[in-house]
Amino acid sequence: MGHQIKGEKVIKDFDGNNAPEDFDIPSIGIEDIDRAIFELFDKKLSFEVKHKGTLQKVPVIFASGERFALTRRKNPIRDRENTLILPLISIMRQNIDFSPSQSNKKTAIAFREQENYVIKYRLSERDRKYQNIINKQGIKHQDNVSSQRHFLSNTPAPGFGVKPDTISTRRENANIQFSAGAKVSLGEQLGTNIFEVIQVPYPEFVAVTYDIVFWTQYMQQSNQMLETLLVNFTGQGEEIPIVTMGGYELVAFFSGPFSNSGTNLDNFTEDERIIKHTFSVTIPGYILNPKHPGMPKMVRSYVSAPNLSFGVYSGDAESINYQPERKGETVKRHVLEDLTNIKEHELVRGESREIIQNTIINPFTKSTKTEFSKIRTRNQRAGETVASSEIIEEIERIES
Amino acid sequence: MGRFFITPREINFINDTAKELVKDVVGQKIYYFPISEVKSKVHDVYEESPDKVFENPIEIDCLVKYQPQEIRTNRFGSEEYYTVEAYVQSRDLLDKGIEVLEGDFFSYGSTFFEVIKGPATNTIFGQIEHKSYITITGKQSRKGQFLAKIFGPTSEAYSDADAVQETFVQQRGFDKNRLGETGDVRQLRENGVLEDPITGPKEVSPKGDPRSVGSSFYDEGGD
Numbered sequence: 001m002g003h004q005i006k007g008e009k010v011i012k013d014f015d016g017n018n019a020p021e022d023f024d025i026p027s028i029g030i031e032d033i034d035r036a037i038f039e040l041f042d043k044k045l046s047f048e049v050k051h052k053g054t055l056q057k058v059p060v061i062f063a064s065g066e067r068f069a070l071t072r073r074k075n076p077i078r079d080r081e082n083t084l085i086l087p088l089i090s091i092m093r094q095n096i097d098f099s100p101s102q103s104n105k106k107t108a109i110a111f112r113e114q115e116n117y118v119i120k121y122r123l124s125e126r127d128r129k130y131q132n133i134i135n136k137q138g139i140k141h142q143d144n145v146s147s148q149r150h151f152l153s154n155t156p157a158p159g160f161g162v163k164p165d166t167i168s169t170r171r172e173n174a175n176i177q178f179s180a181g182a183k184v185s186l187g188e189q190l191g192t193n194i195f196e197v198i199q200v201p202y203p204e205f206v207a208v209t210y211d212i213v214f215w216t217q218y219m220q221q222s223n224q225m226l227e228t229l230l231v232n233f234t235g236q237g238e239e240i241p242i243v244t245m246g247g248y249e250l251v252a253f254f255s256g257p258f259s260n261s262g263t264n265l266d267n268f269t270e271d272e273r274i275i276k277h278t279f280s281v282t283i284p285g286y287i288l289n290p291k292h293p294g295m296p297k298m299v300r301s302y303v304s305a306p307n308l309s310f311g312v313y314s315g316d317a318e319s320i321n322y323q324p325e326r327k328g329e330t331v332k333r334h335v336l337e338d339l340t341n342i343k344e345h346e347l348v349r350g351e352s353r354e355i356i357q358n359t360i361i362n363p364f365t366k367s368t369k370t371e372f373s374k375i376r377t378r379n380q381r382a383g384e385t386v387a388s389s390e391i392i393e394e395i396e397r398i399e400s
Numbered sequence: 401m402g403r404f405f406i407t408p409r410e411i412n413f414i415n416d417t418a419k420e421l422v423k424d425v426v427g428q429k430i431y432y433f434p435i436s437e438v439k440s441k442v443h444d445v446y447e448e449s450p451d452k453v454f455e456n457p458i459e460i461d462c463l464v465k466y467q468p469q470e471i472r473t474n475r476f477g478s479e480e481y482y483t484v485e486a487y488v489q490s491r492d493l494l495d496k497g498i499e500v501l502e503g504d505f506f507s508y509g510s511t512f513f514e515v516i517k518g519p520a521t522n523t524i525f526g527q528i529e530h531k532s533y534i535t536i537t538g539k540q541s542r543k544g545q546f547l548a549k550i551f552g553p554t555s556e557a558y559s560d561a562d563a564v565q566e567t568f569v570q571q572r573g574f575d576k577n578r579l580g581e582t583g584d585v586r587q588l589r590e591n592g593v594l595e596d597p598i599t600g601p602k603e604v605s606p607k608g609d610p611r612s613v614g615s616s617f618y619d620e621g622g623d
Contacts, residue, residue: 031445034445034446035445038445061447062445062446062447064447065442065443065446065447065448066447066448066449066503067502067503067514067515067516068435068437068440068449068452068501068502068503068504069437069442069447069448069449069503070447070502070503071501071502071503072435072437072501072503
């Protein structure tokens, strides 16, 4: 993948309809990171304080929801008078750093634009049919596998016509007849196969910073919560690994100290006594395969070509030199088709771009009329013939 | 004033006269849309719901303090933004089983408002169990936040059938009037202190103007 303008990348690379139908990977985005930090405090660490002899789970709020949702919370955090019940933990998202510094955490892999990731390499669905044609194992007595025995006629070599309900091939392949070189085995014989390569784009890195506030009524509760957090730090640093719902592993880096800037113990003459401890958490994450309205599916599937084929063509009419197709010609070529993608107008295998000169003689007036026509090719090996007044005959094929 | 002079009967009297003023004289109302927490799909982390589902709207009689729209000009250009205050009698809400919660929505005219607060503003003669009224402060909600059917009256600039209210019918403590269910309760009459009025709810409507120039007081007894 070449260097492209970022804004164009999503549009260009993920055009087309070659997204695999039976394969997908979970997405990760900002919401997944938010959810991961929320669940870290709400479920994984599970802060509890003792109050009136009973253990009480500390509610966690992702600051802050809509009013109607807060006043009707299933797990109420307010009393009947709509006053918050302490203790509480609030998580508020702050910066989302998409620069190379990533909130000074950097990334473990290159920040710059890279090639797409190949995440799966598997046999294509079409490989089964292809294997029946090339008959790698040299099977002779199976109707759905190509064999020389299935030809109706020996001429022209290697054979012509196929018996009903059987298949054969004119490929120069020794395996259409049983040979000593054929290997009959139940083991995998990968090589001449059609492979499907599935790619995802390189992730976009973001570092998300959160402000966490422990809001308690009593110092004892505050101590319990802070200690619960501290003993859960893993490794040598102040960090805790977390996992998103999609299974992506991230690390939450905690930045100290626990600031008590919200605490008003030095002067609460006209206020209630408040004990608040604030600290921040930074999670270096990334965005991969987001699934939003308007976004294309970012998983792409490509199929390998086990055979390369070059053909030499001849035609009766005079071929005009190739000229770039003009817009009007493009439209005309597809006038009877429903295009769903702008790239569909590009030539695909089996089509050629030459223009031939066709002279038509009027049988009554004997006048001649010259027309320039696009041509369709005929490819018997692909099993298809496109009817056209200007058929190009393939006279030779070089395969590798 | 002490409880020695303000007995529950006086409290009922005060509430009934307040209802009489609001429902039988003033005739202002808002349409209240309680958001259904059960029916709305609320995001479990963000606690928000772009597609809110509301219960059936409720017509609430109240006094509305209209305030002109605030004109804001900022980096996005100019916009008009309404704030409104509605004073709703606490006893009336109690009678109808309505709980005003922050985050619900109401319409007044053609504008929708989000309830940002609704404190019980006063008690009746300091008796804590008898709240006088609540003051609902509504901030205009944007279209992406809430949208529902608009109930009139809205504006005489519009041509909708209900854009201008031509008929006002009193409630006078009757379960229903000509326009339908009222849910109105006058406690003194419920308790048998007062009898029902001899005549029913009166109305101001086109029926009261024989020249068809506009609505006027219509006395059903003279019909």
